[in-house]
Each structure stands twice: as structure tokens, then as C-alpha cells.
Amino acid sequence: MLVATPIGNLGDLSPRALAALRDADAVLCEDSRVTGGLLSRQGVAATMIPLHDHNEAAQAPRAGERFALVSDAGTPLVSDPGYRLVRAAIEAGVMVSAIPGPNAAVMALSLSGLPPHPFLFLGFLPAKAGPRAAEVGRLRQVERAGLSATLVFYEAPHRLAEALAALAEGLGADRPAAVARELTKRFEEVRRGALGDLAAHYATAEARGEICIVVGPAPLEEAGEGELDAALRAAFAAGLSLRDAAASVAEATGLKRRDVYRRALELGGEAG
């Protein structure tokens, strides 16, 4: 069972999550000090098994064993360990289920005021300036080829200013964005603005705590019709209905919904 745990506010541990931790034969975790703290606060005495890169796949439960997987915070596997374990369990024919719960990326996205779908979660940008600029450059290329999605990143506080500067430089200083900090905690804050303004703000203001960066979609009107078609096709490929695809692309681009709908109808017709 993949069990989501709080990203700050302990009140976000759900009753189902607590029951799963109580009932588990073992709790697979990242750092047993962090998970041990969570369990002892809840009065749960469980066997913990720390996961490491080298033992992850080998920890898949055997038939009849009930294992809970948690990470230090939030939803396991999302910029956290667990993927190899889940693969191993699936391959071994073991039933895998999840207890959903807190996730910083989705919470930041929903508070950002930016179009919520389509969105692309990218995790952490590279820590070093060169690889980070290269990654942002690749993203811009993909956008030029038609990707128009809200982008969500995780970032460490001491790299926030340089990450925002790299995003402003590579994606455009005018792109709307948001920095979500300390979500669910006492000093929760969402600062919204253009990437260039946010970069300038954090160049002088020290950022503390845990941080997500959300960047609004590339404006398609600059990019022309080919990219409108590509965005609509991407929305269809993601399973959106014609109406939802048109609404989402219109919202993301600022183009008139009626125009986007008409083009979606043509493309939807073409797609059969």
C-alpha cells in the first residue's frame, strides 16, 4: 500500500493512512527517523524498513505480506523513492494500491491561479547552472514545437533565485508564474507574478522553507496556428473530450474559445 503522509501539517494524515500504517506488517520508508517520529506521534509501533537505491526492488512484499510504503513527506514516488519497488511488486503479481493524500506539486498548481491543465510536473531542475540552462532550453524547444502546459517544479530555497532567473531567461521574463512556499504550514505563502519580477524579488529576498515553482503555459498566439493544432492534438491524446480540449487550450492561450473550438472541431473531425 502506497501511503501519502503530510507535507507539513500533521492534521493532513488521513484516517485511512493511519489505519494502513497500524495494520502493516512493515512500513518501508526513506528515513526511519522521520517516519519513526510520525508513527510515534500517532502511537503506532510498526517495524520500519529503510529503502535504499540498492535494496528497493528486493523489498517487494511476498504473497500475504502487508507492506506500507511512505516517503519522508507527501506522496511516495513523486520526486521520492518507490518506483522500482512498485515495478517489482507488479511484476511479482502482488496487488498494489494507494491511499492518496498530500502532494506539494498539486497543491501549488491549484493555488497558483494558472491554468490547471494540461500541466507538466518536472520535479527538480538540475542543481548546476550549465545543466539547468540546458534543461530550460530543451523545455523551450518543446514549447516551440507546440507544448502549451503549465509547468510545475520543486526547488530548494537556496537555489530559488537562480532557478527563477534561469526560467525567466529561457522561457521569457513575462511568463506568469507563482512561487508556493511552506504549503500547509504556519508561514504558507503564494507569491504570483511574472517570472522576471519573481526572479528580481528573490534575488534580494532570502527564501526559506520548502518551495514549488509554477510557470504558466507558453502563449500560443505568438507561436501561430501550427502550435494551436499541436496543443489541441496533445489535449486529445491526453483523453480530453473535444469540448474540454477546446476549453483548456483557450484558457491556456488566451485565444477566443469560439475560435479554438472551431479548430478543435476540424481536428476532432480529422481524427475520426
Ligand code: SAM
Ligand atoms: N513526495 C513529495 C510530495 O508529494 O510533494 C515531494 C518530495 S520532494 C523530495 C521534496 C520537495 O517537494 C521540496 O524540496 C519542495 O520543493 C516540495 N515540497 C514539499 N513539501 C512542501 C511544502 N510544504 N511546501 C512547498 N513545497 C513543498
